[in-house]
Amino acid sequence: MRKKYTQKFFNKTFIFVLFLACFQGGMISFVQAEETITEKLDDANEELKGLNEKKESYSKILNLKIKQEQIVSSQVKSLQNQVDTVEKNIQENEEAANRLGREAESLIQDIQRKELLITVQKIALSSLMRDYYDKKKSGFSGALLANASGESIFSSQDRTSQLQERVIKILEEIKVTKVTLEEEKKELDSKKIDLENVVTRLEKQGVYLEGATQEKEKILQETKQEKGKYAWRLNNVEEKIKEIEQEIAAIEAAKINGLDLSSMPFAKKGLLSYPVKSPRITQSYGKTTFTRWYTFHNGVDFGASTGTPVYSVADGKVIADGDSGNFAYGKWIAIEHEIDGKKLVTIYGHLSKKRVGKGASLKENDQIGSVGSTGYSTGPHLHFGVYSASQFEISTVNGEKIPTGAHVNPMKYLE
Numbered sequence: 001m002r003k004k005y006t007q008k009f010f011n012k013t014f015i016f017v018l019f020l021a022c023f024q025g026g027m028i029s030f031v032q033a034e035e036t037i038t039e040k041l042d043d044a045n046e047e048l049k050g051l052n053e054k055k056e057s058y059s060k061i062l063n064l065k066i067k068q069e070q071i072v073s074s075q076v077k078s079l080q081n082q083v084d085t086v087e088k089n090i091q092e093n094e095e096a097a098n099r100l101g102r103e104a105e106s107l108i109q110d111i112q113r114k115e116l117l118i119t120v121q122k123i124a125l126s127s128l129m130r131d132y133y134d135k136k137k138s139g140f141s142g143a144l145l146a147n148a149s150g151e152s153i154f155s156s157q158d159r160t161s162q163l164q165e166r167v168i169k170i171l172e173e174i175k176v177t178k179v180t181l182e183e184e185k186k187e188l189d190s191k192k193i194d195l196e197n198v199v200t201r202l203e204k205q206g207v208y209l210e211g212a213t214q215e216k217e218k219i220l221q222e223t224k225q226e227k228g229k230y231a232w233r234l235n236n237v238e239e240k241i242k243e244i245e246q247e248i249a250a251i252e253a254a255k256i257n258g259l260d261l262s263s264m265p266f267a268k269k270g271l272l273s274y275p276v277k278s279p280r281i282t283q284s285y286g287k288t289t290f291t292r293w294y295t296f297h298n299g300v301d302f303g304a305s306t307g308t309p310v311y312s313v314a315d316g317k318v319i320a321d322g323d324s325g326n327f328a329y330g331k332w333i334a335i336e337h338e339i340d341g342k343k344l345v346t347i348y349g350h351l352s353k354k355r356v357g358k359g360a361s362l363k364e365n366d367q368i369g370s371v372g373s374t375g376y377s378t379g380p381h382l383h384f385g386v387y388s389a390s391q392f393e394i395s396t397v398n399g400e401k402i403p404t405g406a407h408v409n410p411m412k413y414l415e
Contacts, residue, residue: 056326309370
């Protein structure tokens with residue numbers, strides 16, 4: 001009998017020890033799993049930090065290249081307009097040169113005629129001068145002895161006087177013709193010089209502008225190539241960020257697997273008030289194709305203009321707040337609420353302003369901040385999320401504090 005009792009005691013003891021060993025093994029496995037998840041999350045966040053730095057750098061360079069392309073395109077267009085203007089001016093001046101050439105030919109012919117006239121006038125003048133000197137040489141006395149009457153003498157004097165007047169007139173005409181000819185030549189030479197200077201300047205300007213245009217077009221092509229290169233790099237980095245974000249989502253999903261809804265207040269409509277007045281949902285909780293970064297939206301977005309007041313949805317205490325810059329939730333606040341002896345955490349993201357900080361005690365409908373578009377946001381709105389208090393934690397992503405954990409559909413508590 002004693003032996004049988006001892007055997008039963010041994011069996012019970014063995015089972016208890018076996019159970020204890022299994023329990024301890026399970027606890028060790030659970031702790032190790034938690035540590036593995038945390039390590040993966042830290043590694044993913046560290047890689048994400050570097051990728052976001054690259055993304056920001058590439059984005060800045062890409063924006064500069066886009067602006068440079070716009071500026072150079074404008075310069076090329078301006079230079080091309082100047083080239084067109086210069087070519088038009090050259091054409092107009094070449095036409096003017098052709099007209100001047102025709103005027104020059106006409107003037108040369110006129111000059112030739114006037115020179116011929118001067119030659120004829122000189123021959124006539126020479127003949128008159130010889131006649132005049134011959135008359136003068138014979139003298140008045142000889143003419144008086146040769147003629148019986150005085151009429152021939154006076155007649156000879158009249159002819160001499162007329163001859164003298166003709167000589168003077170011809171000399172004056174020659175003088176005027178020479179002066180006119182010299183002025184016309186001077187004017188023609190001046191026009192030719194001015195026109196040659198204009199054409200020369202325009203040709204030089206045209207050569208410069210064509211060279212400048214070609215250089216700018218070369219810069220424009222290089223800029224376009226650079227823009228394409230950085231756009232490609234940015235796209236690759238964004239794709240990598242997407243992969244990391246999905247990895248973080250998977251890690252959060254692993255936490256959700258450990259979610260115990262019994263540790264949270266029982267979900268019922270109206271348990272929480274809305275965080276904004278006149279709520280307008282722009283993105284719901286759950287699967288989404290709204291963004292390339294994730295396929296599951298872990299909260300509810302309420303559309304509202306920047307500056308719209310944001311309120312605490314229940315009595316509670318601020319357990320954390322942060323500002324992730326251009327990443328994730330931007331300016332955010334996390335509040336812990338205890339309802340019916342159980343706890344949950346609400347977060348409020350993309351705020352333009354925060355009115356409370358960590359440690360602040362709040363009543364339902366106390367204003368905690370204002371709607372904004374900080375962080376990764378396409379426009380002003382409030383991101384509102386509900387988390388299990390036991391599974392909620394602050395992770396370091398891209399050097400900033402980011403709220404993560406096991407989330408649930410906020411609408412189960414709001415509607």
